[in-house]
Amino acid sequence: MSSDHPDSSSSAIPAPLRPPASLVVASIVVMLAGATIISVAMVGLELLWPSSLCILMLLTLGIGLAIMLGQYFGTFRGSPRGARYATIGSFTCFFLIHAPVLILRKYTVDWTQPDASVTSLEESLLVVPIMVIASLTCGWINGRWAWKLWKHSQDHPPQSRSISLREVLAFCAVMGVLMIPTSYRASVNRSLYQANIAVDDAPIALPTGAQAIEYERQRDGRILVSFEIDETSFRQWLVSSDSDVHKHGGTLEEITSPLNVHRPDPSRIPLPISEGNTSVSQGLSVYWQTETLHHAITYDRATNTAYYQELMILE
Incomplete structure (x- = not known):
């Protein structure tokens, strides 16, 4: 009498790669940086409209959105393409925060004050090294993860997953929070x-x-x-x-x-x-x-x- 035994080797689905703790921490930092870029860009749109610099702010907003979403999909959904975007974004996001901040300062600093300045030497000596270290660290961590996902996808092609309602609601909630600084500035910005x-x-x-x-x-x-x-x-x-x-x-x-x-x-x-x-x-x-x-x-x-x-x- 014979019995049927399932072939476990042929039906087993490989477990997805789990992001290490260092990647989770780096991902949170990069997503916060991307969110900051989005928020600063929206403030810039309110401040500079209808100046031609609004085009630069719209471009900055789009880049920040791509960085934040790429990091999320690359880390928490195992998307090789998202991980590649996250790697590129890690090397640029911290500098992209600094650039629009300097532009906003140029238009908001009270130049009637004798000590008015967009930046200072002390700030540059502190901010630039921090941006370089953060970019290299997060970029290296994301780069390693992107390579692992690519290697894994050669043997096990990633399966497409639909975006859940919970993720859509979370995204809308995050964008609502990011619009708070812009809404506040618009409410207190007196007529010019x-x-x-x-x-x-x-x-x-x-x-x-x-x-x-x-x-x-x-x-x-x-x-x-x-x-x-x-x-x-x-x-x-x-x-x-x-x-x-x-x-x-x-x-x-x-x-x-x-x-x-x-x-x-x-x-x-x-x-x-x-x-x-x-x-x-x-x-x-x-x-x-x-x-x-x-x-x-x-x-x-x-x-x-x-x-x-x-x-x-x-x-």
């Missing part, structure tokens, strides 16, 4: 342009008779203001005790050749101040200087409009 405001609401001291007041606050902290006033009242205000011109010993000159001035313009936000969008041929020019800025008021006699502008002091 105001028109037809009262004298008391202006960002600088203005004469009481000023009308049609407009102002624009640049991302670097500088102010542009335009207002209408008759020349007699304007001259009286210049010499009054509550005028910044009087307090800082400003000089008054008659305009002898056309000057380009920049009036507040909401269509250029957040682009930096250009050489000027308005020309003044007849009128007055007033200049004075504080510790951090040059200040100028150009009075257009033809339209009875004064234009105030702040300029950085170049070393």
